Amino acid sequence: MTKGATGSRKVSVDDWIDAGYALLAEAGIEALKLDRLCAHLGVTKGSFYWHFTDMAAYRAALVQAWAELRDRDRSGFGELSGLAPRDRLATMMAALRADRQRALERAMREWARTDPAVADSVRAADHKVVAAVRRAFQDAGFDRDEADMRANATFAAGIGFLHLSDAPSGARLAAQQERFLDVMLAL
Structure with missing residues (x-):
């Protein structure tokens, strides 16, 4: 993850994938919730939607x-x-x-x-x-x-x-x- 000019976090698709793996390994498929992923990465939902159209697309990417x-x-x-x-x-x-x-x-x-x-x-x-x-x-x-x-x-x-x-x-x-x-x- 890198910091942008405004101080907000910029996360990549790989960061989202890694976060999903961490939550899956820790708590299973039920842990793959958007709010939990965002909290894990310290970002907003907008960051998620920048990379994925929806949770189904995210899960397919995982x-x-x-x-x-x-x-x-x-x-x-x-x-x-x-x-x-x-x-x-x-x-x-x-x-x-x-x-x-x-x-x-x-x-x-x-x-x-x-x-x-x-x-x-x-x-x-x-x-x-x-x-x-x-x-x-x-x-x-x-x-x-x-x-x-x-x-x-x-x-x-x-x-x-x-x-x-x-x-x-x-x-x-x-x-x-x-x-x-x-x-x-x-x-």
């Missing part, structure tokens, strides 16, 4: 920006193919449980339960992750069907870890995930 963020975060998964399958899976799991994403990921999944556009975005991103996990299991020597079953189970467990963990990821969670990989990679 979904689009989140999809782009996830795509950027997950784009490196394809580049992991040079790693051993176990190292690749561990790296992907670490990325998916990163502290900066955990609360927002949970909030977006909750929102997806009631909004088809958000559900489509979540589903599309999930398919990319499952495909990368499946490839790692195939590279570990499992046939396509077995790799598919293990990829789906690993992904589901990862979502479970995400929802069961209220605290930042720590040594205990990391150890559990490492043990989980041992189990999933056993022949």
Whole structure:
């Protein structure tokens, strides 16, 4: 945010998106109210309407920006193919449980339960992750069907870890995930 000549705040679309993410992560979809967003940013409603026609357009921008963020975060998964399958899976799991994403990921999944556009975005991103996990299991020597079953189970467990963990990821969670990989990679 920058200060204008009159001392009023000038916020960008990115500032509004970041504010929405903060409120989503803190209190869920019910927190996405115009008054609350304005208070969070310390600006008036006019600033909101400078960037967005209405709340529906704002929410659509949030979904689009989140999809782009996830795509950027997950784009490196394809580049992991040079790693051993176990190292690749561990790296992907670490990325998916990163502290900066955990609360927002949970909030977006909750929102997806009631909004088809958000559900489509979540589903599309999930398919990319499952495909990368499946490839790692195939590279570990499992046939396509077995790799598919293990990829789906690993992904589901990862979502479970995400929802069961209220605290930042720590040594205990990391150890559990490492043990989980041992189990999933056993022949």
